[in-house]
Amino acid sequence: MNGPRRRRALGAAALAGVAWWALRRAREADLAGQLVLITGGSRGLGLLLAREFAGLGCRLAICARDAVELERARAELAAAGAEVLAVPCDVSDAAQVEAMVREVERRCGGVDVLVNNAGIIQVGPLQTMDVDDFRRAMAVNFFGAVHATLAALPGMRARGAGRIVNVCSIGGKVAIPHLLPYDAAKFALTGFSQGLRAELAGTGITVTTIIPGLMRTGSPVNAFFKGQAEKEFAWFSLGSATPLSAMHAGRAARRIVQAARRGEAEVTLTWQAKALRIAHDLFPGAMSDVLGGVARLLPGPGAGGGTERVRGMELATPVSPSPVTGLMNRAARRNNEFGGVPQPSPEHARRVGLDPPDDTEPMSGG
16 A cells, blocks of 8 residues: 555544544433432442442432441432432342332432442352352342332333443353352343343333453452352452452443443453453353363362351451452442441451551441
């Protein structure tokens, strides 16, 4: 290609790029004044999303099971100028969800944006899991989203407009060892989300499927661990703490809000999750072998079967005081992951890599 033709080709490509960028910008809806309902909005990613939507001028409704933690989140958001309603609710209970949505509609008006974010995670080898672990994961991670969607949809249909955002997981695309109940529930949620978008096409209601990888929200302190719980906590918390393995939580929240504004179909967060999806799609057999090798490297069930569930914040391992895990624990404090539990003692805070608590930022009791 000669010089003039090359310059014309480059110019055309640049114009196409500018047009593509302008089109994507034009598709970003102005959500100011709209009501956003976030399940699991009291901590972690849910709280970060609430902060982002509030920054756009949205009105907020948040729900979670822990009333103390929920009030702490509501107070923080209100102090920053957000208009926010907090309603305690267990999303695994369809009657509670229905009542919660009706209360939100009565007090705030119709739900314009529903973010199905509430979830639980259990970590440990299959030998330590029982059928109740799978039921719990399905009840919250899958049916919680179904309950909230079915409760909010009639109002959206009546208005001919609405946005639903389902926070799924890379574990809903590629099954990760030692997370089987979580994987199964997130696979179900991913299918529900994709099918829901197809069924609602042309109604004015968009559905966005979010596929996050690991994010630095501090969530391991609220995960449940089985088997050799301390070792499970160590690998899971380290993976959720470093910039190499996990995405900055604030950046993840901003990208999710952007996807909601654009009505995008599906967004995969983190380059690691994207790479894992591509590798699994292209080489499923080889990736199964790789994941099998990973499973063999992870801790076994331990003596006695290891069936006791232990919450992450109760664990302290030789790895925990490291600077890396300290990053995770500081993220947990920033994002209210400790909001509904008693304040840790200074001694325990040092053991698990937390900044020592002070009198100006007390943990909520309960």
